[in-house]
Amino acid sequence: MTNNSRQQTCIFEAAHLDLTFQTNDGPIHALKDVNLTVDKGEFVSFIGPSGCGKTTFLRCIAALETPTGGTLTVNGMTPDEARRNRAYGYVFQAAGLYPWRTIAKNIKLPLEIMGYSTAEQDERVRSVLELVDLEGFGGKFPWQLSGGMQQRASIARALAFDADILLMDEPFGALDEIVRDHLNEQLLALWARTEKTIGFVTHSIPEAVYLSTKIVVMSPRPGRITDVIDSPLPKERPLDIRDTPEFIEVAHRVREGLRAGHADDE
Amino acid sequence: MMSDGFKAIWAVLTVLAVIVVLWYAACIPMNIKGVLTEQERAGAEVQPTSAKDRRDMSEFGLVLNNSFAIPATWEQDRPRLPAPHQVAIEIWETTVQKKITSKRSLIYHGWVTLSATMLGFVIGTGLGILLAVGIVHSRVMDLSVMPWAIVSQTIPIIALAPMIIVVLYSVGIQGIIPKAVISAYLSFFPVVVGMVKGLRSPDAMQLDLLRTYSASRSQGFWKLRLPASMPYLFTSLKIGIAASLVGAIVGELPTGAVAGLGARLLAGSYYGQTVQIWSALFAAAILAACLVGLLGLVERTVLKRMGMAQ
Secondary structure (H helix, E strand, O other): OHHHHHHHHEEEEEEEEEEEEEEOOEEEEEEEEEEEEEEOOOEEEEEOOOOOOHHHHHHHHOOOOOOOEEEEEEOOEOHHHHHHOOOEEEEOOOOOOOOOOOHHHHHHHHHHHOOOOHHHHHHHHHHHHHHOOOOOOOOOOHHHOOHHHHHHHHHHHHHOOOOOEEEEEOOOOOOOHHHHHHHHHHHHHHHHHHOOEEEEEEOOHHHHHHHOOEEEEEEOOOOEEEEEEEOOOOOOOOHHHHHOHHHHHHHHHHHHHHHHHHHOOO | OOOHHHHHHHHHHHHHHHHHHHHHHHHHHHHHHHHHHHHHHOOOOOOOOOHHHHHHOOHHHHHHHOHHHHHHHHOOOOOOOOOHHHHHHHHHHHHOOOOOOOOOOHHHHHHHHHHHHHHHHHHHHHHHHHHHHHHHHOHHHHHHHHHHHHHHOOOOHHHHHHHHHHHHHHOOOOOHHHHHHHHHHHHHHHHHHHHHHHHOOOOHHHHHHHHHOOOOHHHHHHHHHHHHHHHHHHHHHHHHHHHHHHHHHHHHOOOOOOOOHHHHHHHHHHOOOHHHHHHHHHHHHHHHHHHHHHHHHHHHHHHHHHOOOO
16 A cells, blocks of 8 residues: 555656666766655756766656666656656757747647647647747747747647656756746746656756755766755745755755765766 | 949959950950961951961961951851850840741750750659658668769769660660650759758757657658758759759760750751850750759748748
8 A cells, every 4th residue: 555655656766777888988887876766746956067977867767768777667667668658748958949840830749749639739839838938929930039938938848748747958058047047937836837747957056956856966987876855945936045044055965965976086 | 332232233244244355355366267267268468378387376476467357256157266246146046036946946955955854853853852761761771872872973974874875775765764864863863962961960859859759750750850851952952953954965965866955066066066056055054044043942932931041
């Protein structure tokens, strides 16, 4: 009974996960002995320097990479099954909208592939455009939108088929700080409204602390988890929460975790 | 202030004027020997007087000695190098002033070549796109077809064209088809190269995105690869149609064809009709420019409707 309810609330479960890439310069341990459990409805951030395997781990969840050892379940299924069941939407660092499609048609892309009816497509486009605050931009082409708006459209595209999980790989990495703050705020509001589980890769400490209920600190060579922090911050988070002592303390602990990971390097 | 359009026209006209001046200047030494021979026969006093001495003298020396003969170098019946106005008059007479059913009409000959060009272009483009799709989707085709496609273009078409015509004739195929085959042979290659590049232009992220949707290969082709390849396709088509025209003209040379711009070139060279050769050359160039221009127009319209041109 307890086991059953645990399976329902647990979204990602990684146990002794390994991933080794074979290259001409010998094997590269992208992930080594990664253990992590993420519950339904959490906002989990993966933070660490480049090469720490944070993106690789997200790609393993999305079944874009195949682990070489250990087990990984997504929604109680293998990642591949989860992908075929359309369990997640994925947002990349670049918006990657098709230049030959309008915003609305871009959002329809996954819906067309998944075989939704035209009426259903229109309805979903309308509702996700509202969710990302882009009402009235459906008929525009991507080049007519700013970078921040394009990234919002790509989030709308990932939300369109209403998967339980949203995976985001440094989605705001290419945007300036002001736009990023604004989008972070919007993302939290969206998360509160949709109650999705979000996996978020970033290399910004304030972004990770501001957004997350769980922060996974990773370090490179081999890629591994050095700390998992359950955030004590409340779910309601105005932007100025970043000046509170609790916020600064969590940020401090993340920084310590990153430093500890680096110390092994020397 | 001059507008940009006006400046552009001005620049084009300047270049054109320079070319025309150089052309007229080149006619003088090119034609001087023939002109002096004609003038001597007509009773004019020519320096030096003996034909043998003139043969040994340089063209520039002859021009200096006989400057009175310069205007005549632009008016010969069969000059080595016809003057621009002679070519222009010939083109005028063989297009506007001839019925298009006439065997001397340049429009008639142009149409014969154009129809073979279009047929070859359609075959070549279709073949090129099919091969590109195969190459992109099959590793075996990538390794086996691409080297042959490259080798095919290293064989001089002038050597291959008679073979194609002979082989096709022996199986009873003649007329427009052999010319179209040669034309297709030249035009499929740029289409293959351009389309392979175009179909492969989506980056890893775009392909990953489709994987997250568990999209099928055919969905990936129709929704991503094909639309992404359109700008590449049009660039290839513009090269391909010019190659098609060259192919059709070359295809007319070895057959002793009686019609077509190639036949016109060949007949001109048999009878020393340089004016006819040059007017056929210009007709071919104008035809090529029109075809490329037309494709450019289609390109702009299509890409604009697709939202890919701003």
